[in-house]
Amino acid sequence: MRLYMGLVHFPVYNRNYHRIASAVTTLDIHDLGRLARTYGVKGLFIITPLVDQQRLTGRVLSHWIYGYGGRYNPHRKEALELVRVKADLSGAVEEIEATEGETPLLIATDASDQGERSISYGEAGALVRGDRTVMLLFGTAWGLHEDVMKTTDYILAPVSGKRGYNHLSVRTAAAIILDRLTGER
């Protein structure tokens, strides 16, 4: 398994479906880093073009990897060592290419059903557990902008259960998606 994750803060939608850059939620870095470490993900990219948000993320990482946090909680250090900060998706893809020697398959995640463009958890799981390098993309705020979606190879079917309520946090949605796709259960 050569799996990467990207947490995208631009371009995403706000609640009025305008294109925005969202602020970084530091808790997301912790929760997703720990998920990445749990499920054998090779890297988690925090993607934001906002320099102050890149710096904020850098400070969080530095505290938990090199500062007091790393001595206080070595498990957290282990998780946050998987995190990188990039200005845009192409920067993350380039770093993965440099590491893996191939372009990752990009799988977008979305809370709404994309119809024919969607792939099932079975299909996506086979890709994730196969030989190819795969990058899963998660959107913050109200989700990944169409401009990202149209550049990805696949869009994963929504998590939503039978009840049609589909408003999970990105943290909990990412947890469920990793658990389903990596076949760890």
Next chain:
Amino acid sequence: MRLYMGLVHFPVYNRNYHRIASAVTTLDIHDLGRLARTYGVKGLFIITPLVDQQRLTGRVLSHWIYGYGGRYNPHRKEALELVRVKADLSGAVEEIEATEGETPLLIATDASDQGERSISYGEAGALVRGDRTVMLLFGTAWGLHEDVMKTTDYILAPVSGKRGYNHLSVRTAAAIILDRLTGER
């Protein structure tokens, strides 16, 4: 399915394995409420004996159910309407008994392997999807105190994957556990 959840803030462990009452993390209320709504859980109990923490939780619920939050985001309202605040586990159990007419089976969750006391996801899932009322208990901080564990009917096997890293947030662990047990996938 007659499933309930409890998020326990006392008695739990701190990092030195002392018995403490943890503070409520308001984000947990949101994330777990939305999970409850997604997976058809009938109620989520925030369990804390600390009066200031009960009030804090009450204020969050009030804002999102009756105040501006409910108009701003009706989906959030729908999720938080499932949340109740109780001083202790027995108070939550009594409310469930009053609603369901039977005592719930209590299933504790824990990040460590409890050996013979653990039940598998297959066994627990059969209970959850069966006719009995079931309550899943999640610990905050460093997990449920032994005093809680010894009063429950079952302890669920840990989420941990093959890599043995077992330090997820309660938010993401609860997401994975609900997805595995309710059989929504």
